[in-house]
Amino acid sequence: MTATRVAALSALEPDSAIRVEIDGVAIAVVLDSNGVVHAIGDTCTHGDISLADGFVEGETLECWAHGSAFSLCTGKPLNLPAYEPVPVYEVVIDGDDVLIDPAVTKDLS
Template sequence: MLTSKAIRVCALSDLEDQTPFAVEVGDLPIVLVRDGNEVHALRDQCSHAQVPLSEGKIVREGIECWLHGACFDLRTGTPTSPPAVEPVAVYTVRVEGDDVFVDPGTTSH
């Protein structure tokens, strides 16, 4: 559920399917990933090496960090492969028409 703090971060048409897209909400780095009609939002920082996940790629297991290959589930932020063992925060997303909103106040982790 979105709170009143949801922020428009981009247009849906800005997002290419299965391609990480970096945005910032204030000083919070967020990576968006469009998966068909769904959009996922995660903290744009690998929990293992603190590098931007938006510089990685989308693989079957989720989003893969470019530095050491740790992967994170797009829905839960849970690591799906080592070396990461800590999850990354996942934020609530809402799409209205061509507008993508992220609520930085709601996280799964």
């Protein structure tokens, strides 16, 4: 699989997330306040809730339903009730294009 264009970088709002789907994989794309674009699995591991509807603060994305916050860098939950991480995907910026390949997750070991 190859990387797919999911958004224009110029269309992303700081400290907010959008939900995209590539080949059935739901991904939350986030532009943090430092201008870094992150891509993590969009479904909260505590419940079947879209994380893109949540709240961005620093390098975290908080689920609006139950308050679990996930690290945008590692995908790990930072508080309960979630205890399982979400996948983190590599993001490529090519000019104004944000590209993601859902088959390529970051090696966090």
